[in-house]
Amino acid sequence: MSETVHADAQHAHHPALQHHFDSLEQQAEASTLGMWVFLATEIMFFGGLFLTYSIYRMWYPLAFHEGSHHLDITLGAVNTGVLICSSLTMAMAVHAAQVGSRRGQIRFLILTILLGGVFLGIKAVEYAEKFRDHLIPGHHFQWHGEANPRNVEIFYTLYFTMTGLHALHMIVGIGVMLVILWMAYRNRFSPQYYSPVEVSGLYWHFVDIIWIFLFPLLYLIGRHG
Amino acid sequence: MAAHVVPPRVYFLIFGSLMVLTALTVGVAFIDLKVMNTVVALTIAVVKATLVVLFFMHVKYSTRLTWVVAASGIVWLAIMFSITFADYLSRGWVNAAQ
Numbered sequence: 153m154s155e156t157v158h159a160d161a162q163h164a165h166h167p168a169l170q171h172h173f174d175s176l177e178q179q180a181e182a183s184t185l186g187m188w189v190f191l192a193t194e195i196m197f198f199g200g201l202f203l204t205y206s207i208y209r210m211w212y213p214l215a216f217h218e219g220s221h222h223l224d225i226t227l228g229a230v231n232t233g234v235l236i237c238s239s240l241t242m243a244m245a246v247h248a249a250q251v252g253s254r255r256g257q258i259r260f261l262i263l264t265i266l267l268g269g270v271f272l273g274i275k276a277v278e279y280a281e282k283f284r285d286h287l288i289p290g291h292h293f294q295w296h297g298e299a300n301p302r303n304v305e306i307f308y309t310l311y312f313t314m315t316g317l318h319a320l321h322m323i324v325g326i327g328v329m330l331v332i333l334w335m336a337y338r339n340r341f342s343p344q345y346y347s348p349v350e351v352s353g354l355y356w357h358f359v360d361i362i363w364i365f366l367f368p369l370l371y372l373i374g375r376h377g
Numbered sequence: 378m379a380a381h382v383v384p385p386r387v388y389f390l391i392f393g394s395l396m397v398l399t400a401l402t403v404g405v406a407f408i409d410l411k412v413m414n415t416v417v418a419l420t421i422a423v424v425k426a427t428l429v430v431l432f433f434m435h436v437k438y439s440t441r442l443t444w445v446v447a448a449s450g451i452v453w454l455a456i457m458f459s460i461t462f463a464d465y466l467s468r469g470w471v472n473a474a475q
Contacts, residue, residue: 184439242433357430365426368422372402372403
């Protein structure tokens with residue numbers, strides 16, 4: 153009987169503590185670890201595309217050089233900056249949660265969502281330009297450079313697949329941040345419990361890292377010469 | 378939670394470094410370094426990714442178990458690249474020998 157009372161008292165310790173964890177520390181550690189396992193599968197998910205890119209670039213260097221040269225380096229670089237800014241605001245949102253600032257969480261989460269929106273907006277402008285220039289892989293693909301159009305088409309297939317999947321991750325990320333923003337607004341987090349902010353932050357930063365590799369591999373390889 | 382609270386100063390420092398490295402990688406792309414262009418671009422990308430992982434993603438302050446799981450993703454990626462390229466790069470050798 154006394155044991156039950158004791159156990160109840162322990163569980164009443166924090167409303168966010170699930171019964172199958174000993175402590176909030178253990179629970180937070182498990183959440184973080186679970187997210188890293190998911191991110192390891194995401195590395196393999198994008199890894200297959202990076203591998204495909206590497207092989208085709210090895211086979212068709214001229215096509216990749218010309219295809220890359222046509223991409224808008226300014227928009228690509230600005231978008232890289234936008235994503236790095238969003239990673240900073242995300243890190244600051246986690247920090248605000250750690251120090252128990254509800255206002256800080258709301259402010260930085262909104263900034264993160266807005267920067268994510270700016271990124272997708274710029275991406276939409278770029279896609280529209282490619283559409284106009286007949287660079288969407290398929291029957292209407294046109295290429296007037298020296299490289300074989302079929303090989304440049306492979307570059308653009310990879311460009312749209314990789315940036316498209318990345319954009320999809322951004323859309324999911326913005327959705328996740330809207331939920332976290334709602335939870336922060338409802339004052340659900342405290343310095344003792346903020347795992348949802350931390351874990352969704354890990355996802356956001358991961359998506360930033362994917363772009364850190366996509367930017368040079370897609371936009372920068374055709375600049376020199 | 379006994380988590381390490383990283384001071385915002387560190388985040389701003391990392392942010393500044395990431396921005397400088399982005400400007401650097403764009404600048405270097407316009408200089409013709411032959412095959413080294415890709416090597417330099419990827420090296421800068423790896424440095425940027427490492428900064429994000431260690432500081433923004435708190436791996437520097439995480440447990441050994443998190444380190445191992447985070448590194449495992451890279452290890453599997455390396456295995457996938459090594460084995461696939463061992464195939465593609467060595468195909469010409471077999472034909473040449475025949």
